[in-house]
Amino acid sequence: MAEPLRIAISGLGTVGTGVIRLLETNRDMVERRAGRAIEVVAVNARERHKDRGVDLAPYAWVDDMQAMATRADVDVVVELVGGSDGPALTLARAALDAGKGFVTANKAMVAHHGMELAELAAIKQAAFAFEAAVAGGIPVVKGLREGTAANALTRIYGILNGTCNYILSEMERTGADFDAMLREAQEKGYAEADPEFDIEGVDAAHKLAILAAIGFGTRIDFEGVRTAGITTVRASDIAQADALGYVVRLVGVATLEDRADGSHRLLQRVRPCLVPFRHPLAAVTGPTNAVVAEGDFAGRLLFQGAGAGDKPTASAVVADLIDIARGQVGAPFSVPVGQLEACVEADPGERVGRDYIRFTVADRPGVLAEITAAMRDADVSIESLIQRGRDRDGGEVQVAMVTHEGPERCVTKALALLEGSPSLTAPPLAMPILKD
Numbered sequence: 001m002a003e004p005l006r007i008a009i010s011g012l013g014t015v016g017t018g019v020i021r022l023l024e025t026n027r028d029m030v031e032r033r034a035g036r037a038i039e040v041v042a043v044n045a046r047e048r049h050k051d052r053g054v055d056l057a058p059y060a061w062v063d064d065m066q067a068m069a070t071r072a073d074v075d076v077v078v079e080l081v082g083g084s085d086g087p088a089l090t091l092a093r094a095a096l097d098a099g100k101g102f103v104t105a106n107k108a109m110v111a112h113h114g115m116e117l118a119e120l121a122a123i124k125q126a127a128f129a130f131e132a133a134v135a136g137g138i139p140v141v142k143g144l145r146e147g148t149a150a151n152a153l154t155r156i157y158g159i160l161n162g163t164c165n166y167i168l169s170e171m172e173r174t175g176a177d178f179d180a181m182l183r184e185a186q187e188k189g190y191a192e193a194d195p196e197f198d199i200e201g202v203d204a205a206h207k208l209a210i211l212a213a214i215g216f217g218t219r220i221d222f223e224g225v226r227t228a229g230i231t232t233v234r235a236s237d238i239a240q241a242d243a244l245g246y247v248v249r250l251v252g253v254a255t256l257e258d259r260a261d262g263s264h265r266l267l268q269r270v271r272p273c274l275v276p277f278r279h280p281l282a283a284v285t286g287p288t289n290a291v292v293a294e295g296d297f298a299g300r301l302l303f304q305g306a307g308a309g310d311k312p313t314a315s316a317v318v319a320d321l322i323d324i325a326r327g328q329v330g331a332p333f334s335v336p337v338g339q340l341e342a343c344v345e346a347d348p349g350e351r352v353g354r355d356y357i358r359f360t361v362a363d364r365p366g367v368l369a370e371i372t373a374a375m376r377d378a379d380v381s382i383e384s385l386i387q388r389g390r391d392r393d394g395g396e397v398q399v400a401m402v403t404h405e406g407p408e409r410c411v412t413k414a415l416a417l418l419e420g421s422p423s424l425t426a427p428p429l430a431m432p433i434l435k436d
């Protein structure tokens, strides 16, 4: 059997200790599949003496990231610290610069610095892998990079944040409002104490930017992801959607459009959407993730599973290590980094589709006429309109509508016409209806 693959692990929290446990539990099987043993040589975290429930005695403890990255007895550095910059990035740069393989679960860092790290990996001919950075245990990075490599993908979309999906599907199940379900998600450990990155859609945007780059062969453009979170979704929106045949999910959608000159335009968006009951994403509940990729030859593919947790995420990290041990190291973003296309952003106003729009309005005559006049003036055609009864104090009512198919710019124009109207007592919420 070949020499072992020697690894250093930085970060011994949920995922780091999960990787150590997996390598202990499945040691023989991993060795058979990798063709050689995978041995932990060195580890670090912030607090050396914390009880982590795993035996760290056999491994060297190395406080300094630079020293960790350059140890002569380490082949691959595994970063499980987190954060887009700071120690994780220092470690990534140092490890790749030293020609070591580098494996990470850090979507924030890959979304922000993935191009730089891939360039460094290419120069140093070092492995750079991040299966665990997108959708935890679901092998979607490998699926897109290898399984669909023969396809032109035109759309990649999915439920990329388990916290939001838990909150929305629990709102749907219980009828409770957002704040109550966020508190419950925090109590059950599905949401961080500071949940902003999750509920504002930033975490999903990190993952979408990475998937788009791999699936389309384009340069990562995290700044280009148009992002809206779920904090404005009300229990009444979910009830309304249900009555119309939809569920509400936070969906990240990336589309690639062909241009006449052979170049492409990229549109990346994360926002709450209405998903038809019959669509496979509608059945995805709780903290589960799911990704759909549409290929010209493979058709529609669905990847679904646990998007987080120590075991699923460790499974993805070790899958990368097995690839490296086997010598199977391809371009991290499916084509060599120098050949990734820098895309112009597609105009979101050109998206043709149907939308759900909810207005909260003062309960007085003429308000509905004002809204429908704005729709008419902006060329938005209304398919159905539902006005809910007065709230308890009779002050405001909710008006929801579904539009006929049309360009998104018309809806944007209608909302602009109504901006500042004293009839609107809260900002309206528009959610697209996901196309099959």
Ligand SMILES: NC(=O)c1ccc[n+]([C@@H]2O[C@H](COP(=O)([O-])OP(=O)(O)OC[C@H]3O[C@@H](n4cnc5c(N)ncnc54)[C@H](OP(=O)(O)O)[C@@H]3O)[C@@H](O)[C@H]2O)c1
Residues within 6 Å of the ligand: 010, 011, 012, 013, 014, 015, 016, 044, 045, 046, 047, 048, 050, 079, 080, 081, 082, 083, 087, 105, 106, 107, 108, 132, 133, 136, 307, 308, 309, 310, 313
């Ligand atoms: N948790 C998941 O389910 C999941 C899923 C997919 C991807 N990820 C990604 O995996 C990474 C790790 O997540 P996690 O949930 O395992 O985080 P975590 O439980 O908070 O663990 C982070 C670890 O990093 C260590 N650390 C923090 N700052 C450090 C520093 N300056 N130097 C050395 N070590 C430092 C911490 O040390 P101490 O323990 O001593 O404080 C801790 O062991 C993140 O990038 C995350 O986005 C996580």
